[in-house]
Amino acid sequence: MNRHSPSFAPQRPVPGGGPRPYRVLDAAGLVEVLAALPDVRARLGGKPEDWRARDVADGNLNAVYLIDGPAGGVCAKQGLPYVRVAKDTWPLDANRTRFEAAYAQRVAPFVDRLAPAIHHFDPDLLLIVMEKLEPHVILRKGLIAGRRYPRVAADVAEYVAQASVNTSDLAQPFETRAADLALFSQNLALQRISTDLIFLDPYAASDRNRVSPPLEPWAAALRRDVEVKSAVAQLRLAYLTKAQSLLHGDLHSGSIMVTPEETKVIDGEFAWVGPSGFDVGNFLAHLVVAWFAKPRQPGPAEAVAPGRAALEQDIVDFWRIFSRRFLEIAAEATPKGDGLPESHFGDAIGAARRAELIAAYLDDIRRDAIGFLAAKVIRRVVGFAQVADFLVIGDVEQRALAQARSLAFARSLLVEPERYRDVAALAAALPKFDRAGLDPEAVP
Ligand code: SR1
Ligand code: MG
Numbered sequence: 001m002n003r004h005s006p007s008f009a010p011q012r013p014v015p016g017g018g019p020r021p022y023r024v025l026d027a028a029g030l031v032e033v034l035a036a037l038p039d040v041r042a043r044l045g046g047k048p049e050d051w052r053a054r055d056v057a058d059g060n061l062n063a064v065y066l067i068d069g070p071a072g073g074v075c076a077k078q079g080l081p082y083v084r085v086a087k088d089t090w091p092l093d094a095n096r097t098r099f100e101a102a103y104a105q106r107v108a109p110f111v112d113r114l115a116p117a118i119h120h121f122d123p124d125l126l127l128i129v130m131e132k133l134e135p136h137v138i139l140r141k142g143l144i145a146g147r148r149y150p151r152v153a154a155d156v157a158e159y160v161a162q163a164s165v166n167t168s169d170l171a172q173p174f175e176t177r178a179a180d181l182a183l184f185s186q187n188l189a190l191q192r193i194s195t196d197l198i199f200l201d202p203y204a205a206s207d208r209n210r211v212s213p214p215l216e217p218w219a220a221a222l223r224r225d226v227e228v229k230s231a232v233a234q235l236r237l238a239y240l241t242k243a244q245s246l247l248h249g250d251l252h253s254g255s256i257m258v259t260p261e262e263t264k265v266i267d268g269e270f271a272w273v274g275p276s277g278f279d280v281g282n283f284l285a286h287l288v289v290a291w292f293a294k295p296r297q298p299g300p301a302e303a304v305a306p307g308r309a310a311l312e313q314d315i316v317d318f319w320r321i322f323s324r325r326f327l328e329i330a331a332e333a334t335p336k337g338d339g340l341p342e343s344h345f346g347d348a349i350g351a352a353r354r355a356e357l358i359a360a361y362l363d364d365i366r367r368d369a370i371g372f373l374a375a376k377v378i379r380r381v382v383g384f385a386q387v388a389d390f391l392v393i394g395d396v397e398q399r400a401l402a403q404a405r406s407l408a409f410a411r412s413l414l415v416e417p418e419r420y421r422d423v424a425a426l427a428a429a430l431p432k433f434d435r436a437g438l439d440p441e442a443v444p
Contacts, residue, residue, distance in 0.1 A: 022094065022125060025078055027053035030065055033127065034076070037120055040129055045071025058138065059254060059267065060085045060385055061092065066132055073132035074119060079269070093189035096269045097126040102183060103271035104128075106246060110162035114155055115265050116257075133257045133264055140253035143290045144392055146303050148260070148310050153318040155263035156256065156283050160248075161325035164276040164365070167246035170340065170358070171333035180246050181273045190270045191240075194249065198379045199236035203229050208384040214400035214438055218407050219382045221440035231414040235371045242275040242368075251279040252376070253286040254387070277368025280322060284369065284423070285376030286387070287315050291430055292406040293389040296398045312427045319423035323362060330358045370420055374413035377406050400438060408436035408443045 025033060034040045035048040044051055046069050053076075057064045063078045079097035083090035101121040108115065116131040142149060165171050167180060201209055203222050211219040222228060248255070249270030257264045291311045295304045334354060335342045345354035380387045381403045393399035409430065413420060420426045435444040 022081075024063070024080060025125065025127070027055065027065060030076055030078075030127075031067065033122070033125065034067060034074070034129065037129070040074055040119060043072050043074055043119070044069025057084060061096070061269070068132075073134065075116070075130050075132045077128045077130070079126040092193075094126045096187065096190050097121075097128060098123065099184060099187040099190070099271050100267070100269035101128055103246070103248070103268035106167070106180065106271075107163050107268070110166045111159045111265070114159045114263055133266075136257035136259050136262065136264060138254055139256040139258045140286070140290075140388055142258055143253065143307075143311075144293075144297055144388060146299050146307055149258045149263070150260060152256065152258055152263050153314040154321045156251070156265070157318050157321035158325055159263075159265050160251070160276075160279050160283070161322050161329055163248070163279070164245045165326060165329040165333055167273075168244050168276065169338050170330050170361070171337045173336075174338045177243070177245075177273065181243055184246065184271050184273050187270070187272060190249070191272055194270060194272075195236065195240065197384050198375055199232055199239065202375075202378050202381075202383045203232060209382055210384060210386055211382050212396055212400050212403075214397055215382065215403060215407075217438065218404055218440045222378065222382065222407075222411075225411070227415045228411060231371060231417075232375055235368075235375050238275045238368060239278060239372075240274075243273045245273065245276045247272050247274045247276070248279050249274070251282045252387070253283075253290065253389075256283075275365075275368045275372075277365040277370075278372050280319075280365060280369035281372025281374075282376050283318065284315055285373040285380075286389075287311050287318070288373065288377055288409065288430070289380055289387060289389045289406060291315075292402050292409070292433075293393065296393045296395075296402045297389070298392060298394075312430065315427040316424050319366075323366075326362055326365075327355075327358060330361075331355065334358065366423070367417065370413050370417060370423075370426065373426075374410040377410040381407055404438050404440075405433045405436045407440075409433040411443070 023029070030053055031048050031051055034044070044067060051067055051069045053065045053067045055063070056066050061080070061084050063080055063084065065076045067074050067076060077097070079094035081091060081094045082088065083092050101118065104115060104118050116133055118128060118130050120129040139149065139152060167177065169177055197208070205223065209219070248265065248268050249272045250267060251265065255265060255267040257266055291308055294307050294311070334340045340354050340357055345351060379385070381390070390399055390403055393402060413426070420429070432444055
């Protein structure tokens, strides 16, 4: 696939039109489509009658199948013309899959080993056929099961550092970022979802919000909290206008597949040119969510303390490795970029000053990331798209308690950012919020 190939041009609407009209594929229809692809046929082996297609859709939006044949397997993902979990009640432009394919192709040179190989993209059916990841599991499910993934913090740090530097003006002529902006700024349907579900609904009365009864006082407190809404407004504006680098846009623990030895980032359909701190904050937010949920999730009591300690370590390691790799990659790449030009910073004094300016850029990412972290935690507790980390806690009161504590922590990040000058301080502060409860007025 070529980045500039017409298949990536955002033509719309595709559903219903085109030479091979879009249709939602069932397992049999999918096998028929795959049978016409020589490369995929060879990967699966045997004849289409020998193949087994299983619906394994797990996320909120799309159809996902695993197809196995005598020689191997593939994964197929089709964008649906609606939100999968809301079906008829929430139509959604299926062209999102174009942006996912374009994103995968754009970041592949930098993050290759950390993402699945894309075997085929069908721009009419809005179908991506990719590497079947096996025995990988979704990180969120692995964490809930109490497993430990020693590589994930470093691998996601590498992924985000590579993408943050190499798709920014630090590393490239501004024309390249302008091309990304021109393409991904058309990913409007999904940006409407992010803008509303992350930055708007949790602080307003919305039919989409899902607030459990014991959390009503917290939800009401958020709706009237002008300090929180001001901080979130700044984040929303940054998200919409601070076009620093190409973002994955949905880098939570459901968008990462893992084994203890390997990490793969999936699901780049929310790709957007925005503030680099957004992906950083999103990954951290879901480690924080896992930390607050851990003591009340099903599982042995003696696993809670080590599980939480591992998550704290992942938070600290992720930021430490991200920072180091960001500085290293930027130091090497900046001579190629328009941001800190060689003609200004090429000599010894200039090189030292350039290093300071890159460090200041990184510090700005940290500030943004902590804000986005907070907004992501809040949206997972009182918004539409809730997460299994909390939902597996069967007792509603116990679940609400864990959720309320995460809200207290997130609120503190938003209104007292000066207390969190580095990510290690943020991780160290977590236990204090275990003293919070269901009353939003009684926070430690
Ligand atoms: C309509 S639900 C959308 C959410 O699911 C995805 O995983 C994203 O997190 C998004 O906000
Ligand atoms: Mg997803």
